[in-house]
Amino acid sequence: MVGQPRMIRSHRAIEITTGLVGEKVTVAGWIQRRRDHGGIAFLDIRDASGLIQVVADPSEHEGVADLRMEYCVSISGRVQERPEGTVNPELPTGEVEIKAQEISVLSPSETLPFMIDDRADPDEKIRLQHRYLDLRRPRMAANLKARSKATAAIRRTLDDLGFLEIETPTLVNSTPEGARDMLVPSRLRQGEFYALPQSPQLFKQLLMIGGVERYFQIARCYRDEDFRADRQLEFTQLDLEGSFWGREDVLDTIEVVLKAVAKEVRGVEIADDFPRITWQEAMDRFGTDKPDTRFGMEIVDLTEPVGESDFGVFQGAVSSGGTVRGLNAGVLDWSRSRADALTERAKELGAKGLVWMVVEEDGSLRSPISKFLKPDELDAVKERLEATVGDVLLLAADRWKTAVSVLGGLRNDLGRPTDHDELAFLWVVDFPLFEEEEDGRITFSHHPFTSPASLEDMRSNPTEALSKAYDAVLNGVELGSGSVRIHDPDIQSQVFEILGIDSATAERRFGWFLQALRYGTPPHAGFAFGIDRLVMILQNENSIREVIPFPKTQTGGDPMTGAPTWVDDDQLGELGVALSGAALERRDGPADKPSAS
RNA sequence: GGGGACGUAGAACAGUCUGGAGUGUUCGCUGGCCUGUCAAGCCGGAGGUCGCGGGUUCAAAUCCCGUCGUUCCCGCCA
Numbered sequence: 001m002v003g004q005p006r007m008i009r010s011h012r013a014i015e016i017t018t019g020l021v022g023e024k025v026t027v028a029g030w031i032q033r034r035r036d037h038g039g040i041a042f043l044d045i046r047d048a049s050g051l052i053q054v055v056a057d058p059s060e061h062e063g064v065a066d067l068r069m070e071y072c073v074s075i076s077g078r079v080q081e082r083p084e085g086t087v088n089p090e091l092p093t094g095e096v097e098i099k100a101q102e103i104s105v106l107s108p109s110e111t112l113p114f115m116i117d118d119r120a121d122p123d124e125k126i127r128l129q130h131r132y133l134d135l136r137r138p139r140m141a142a143n144l145k146a147r148s149k150a151t152a153a154i155r156r157t158l159d160d161l162g163f164l165e166i167e168t169p170t171l172v173n174s175t176p177e178g179a180r181d182m183l184v185p186s187r188l189r190q191g192e193f194y195a196l197p198q199s200p201q202l203f204k205q206l207l208m209i210g211g212v213e214r215y216f217q218i219a220r221c222y223r224d225e226d227f228r229a230d231r232q233l234e235f236t237q238l239d240l241e242g243s244f245w246g247r248e249d250v251l252d253t254i255e256v257v258l259k260a261v262a263k264e265v266r267g268v269e270i271a272d273d274f275p276r277i278t279w280q281e282a283m284d285r286f287g288t289d290k291p292d293t294r295f296g297m298e299i300v301d302l303t304e305p306v307g308e309s310d311f312g313v314f315q316g317a318v319s320s321g322g323t324v325r326g327l328n329a330g331v332l333d334w335s336r337s338r339a340d341a342l343t344e345r346a347k348e349l350g351a352k353g354l355v356w357m358v359v360e361e362d363g364s365l366r367s368p369i370s371k372f373l374k375p376d377e378l379d380a381v382k383e384r385l386e387a388t389v390g391d392v393l394l395l396a397a398d399r400w401k402t403a404v405s406v407l408g409g410l411r412n413d414l415g416r417p418t419d420h421d422e423l424a425f426l427w428v429v430d431f432p433l434f435e436e437e438e439d440g441r442i443t444f445s446h447h448p449f450t451s452p453a454s455l456e457d458m459r460s461n462p463t464e465a466l467s468k469a470y471d472a473v474l475n476g477v478e479l480g481s482g483s484v485r486i487h488d489p490d491i492q493s494q495v496f497e498i499l500g501i502d503s504a505t506a507e508r509r510f511g512w513f514l515q516a517l518r519y520g521t522p523p524h525a526g527f528a529f530g531i532d533r534l535v536m537i538l539q540n541e542n543s544i545r546e547v548i549p550f551p552k553t554q555t556g557g558d559p560m561t562g563a564p565t566w567v568d569d570d571q572l573g574e575l576g577v578a579l580s581g582a583a584l585e586r587r588d589g590p591a592d593k594p595s596a597s
Numbered sequence: 598g599g600g601g602a603c604g605u606a607g608a609a610c611a612g613u614c615u616g617g618a619g620u621g622u623u624c625g626c627u628g629g630c631c632u633g634u635c636a637a638g639c640c641g642g643a644g645g646u647c648g649c650g651g652g653u654u655c656a657a658a659u660c661c662c663g664u665c666g667u668u669c670c671c672g673c674c675a
Contacts, residue, residue, distance in 0.1 A: 039632035086633050114608050125667055178675030225674045447675040
């Protein structure tokens with residue numbers, strides 16, 4: 001009872017059990033339901049622990065008829081067993097009830113905008129406008145609890161392993177690469193800006209140089225990019241780094257952490273090591289670097305059987321260095337409109353078109369391009385895709401990366417389970433070190449502090465070189481990534497150079513960091529994964545907004561507080577900042593419109 | 598930056614395609630009845646700027662244009 005205000009509450013709802021029969025207790029919470037039968041009334045009282053039924057005699061408690069849903073109340077009474085035949089097996093406290101003696105309304109409630117109930121499915125904007133009520137719903141209460149359990153498990157596990165939890169700054173330097181930074185203008189140094197961190201990357205490396213050896217942080221990170229169901233402006237990562245570490249040390253540690261979280265939140269023991277797949281294999285088989293391995297429908301190389309067929313598109317793709325890939329989509333309800341829709345989707349994913357084939361009853365392949373293929377070519381397609389009657393086969397011919405990623409996208413659309421009952425963890429390893437943009441520019445594929453797998457490869461053939469980066473994937477969602485870092489300032493400089501950052505620029509932007517690397521930097525490696533995404537999947541949700549207590553909408557707004565808002569010109573003046581152009585027009589309306597007089 | 602979907606009572610929807618009186622369903626709200634319910638039940642009642650603006654039409658929730666909002670996706674997301 002320590003810390004409990006006894007006048008208001010002696011027990012939590014879940015604690016009212018048969019052992020307390022005959023005793024006087026006081027519970028407090030919200031009225032979930034009132035069932036008033038005239039001569040007898042029932043109140044379901046909900047607190048954070050659960051529900052307990054209260055029985056009241058309206059003749060003894062005049063106010064009972066006035067009690068409404070979600071009134072916050074405190075009720076004293078004697079615990080009694082429920083009469084025979086009225087036990088509610090659905091309820092943990094279903095064998096008992098409280099016979100009300102005193103009922104006090106701590107705080108009444110207006111009529112609710114929506115029911116506090118998982119059966120109700122109000123529009124998300126309404127939920128966010130009254131998020132405090134939304135959080136009372138069992139689903140959201142469970143999600144908050146799961147998230148807390150997840151972070152508790154992370155802290156417990158890492159503390160046991162000797163990690164230090166260390167906070168790094170959230171007002172940092174802006175760096176132009178990567179995602180757009182969230183910027184914060186400086187008042188003391190007008191015209192200069194801080195950025196909110198996209199990750200604590202450099203600070204955790206500095207902690208390694210600082211001799212910490214094992215660091216972690218549950219860190220808020222910010223990226224000013226467009227929203228998705230699994231992306232918000234601000235999100236939370238487990239950020240972790242270790243000295244004298246290589247890849248295996250990181251993967252082992254992260255596996256231990258993820259298994260601990262899965263056990264804590266889901267109650268599942270994952271005994272096996274997470275499977276590993278190389279980036280190349282992931283792309284070839286699944287068309288993505290974050291494969292969902294809960295279902296098959298793998299992509300198959302058809303370059304050899306049909307690349308030299310009479311179909312010009314296949315020929316063209318192959319002769320210019322591309323490939324033909326296929327996917328057995330299984331039995332689909334096939335129609336012209338379905339074919340058109342899939343083709344549209346393929347185009348959206350970057351394809352120029354999509355070839356479809358349907359296996360007819362007689363085993364023949366019906367397709368707009370059948371006539372261009374020889375019987376043995378058609379047979380080879382059927383065989384390689386293990387096609388049986390009714391199956392729809394989808395073929396894409398293009399540059400390798402386009403072909404596989406188009407089919408990978410379609411594979412996800414067509415085959416992906418909608419729930420997360422199964423947990424398919426996966427390591428993706430051996431990522432390319434760099435990516436070549438369409439314009440030939442080279443950018444990093446992880447971040448510029450990632451160690452190359454081989455210095456010789458990096459120097460001789462940068463676009464083919466591999467890195468020591470790795471990703472953790474769960475059910476086709478990228479949980480996070482990490483790498484062995486560069487701890488040699490010379491190699492770091494070489495990487496900058498390959499990225500087209502000349503030494504003067506590198507010195508200006510990262511000189512302080514390069515300098516730090518020159519004082520006996522230990523080899524180190526680390527990882528970061530998104531806690532929002534992890535909890536989302538463990539809670540079988542399909543949006544991280546469901547596991548973030550106060551998320552923003554897709555346009556970056558908070559329907560409850562109205563954020564973001566305009567600020568006074570005075571405030572802007574202190575910062576040396578002024579609105580211009582479109583921003584002014586949004587605030588004040590069109591400027592050059594003659595006023596109607 | 599681009600594409601799709603959605604917006605009707607406090608909430609969730611149907612009605613929109615094929616224009617004809619704000620029509621309807623469930624929950625909530627409200628008045629009454631009711632002593633064992635647990636999504637209580639029964640009888641009655643209130644509640645609407647069909648997101649907003651414009652257009653077409655004798656007539657618009659419905660068709661057209663614009664706009665705002667929400668959402669999913671492409672781009673983007675080291």
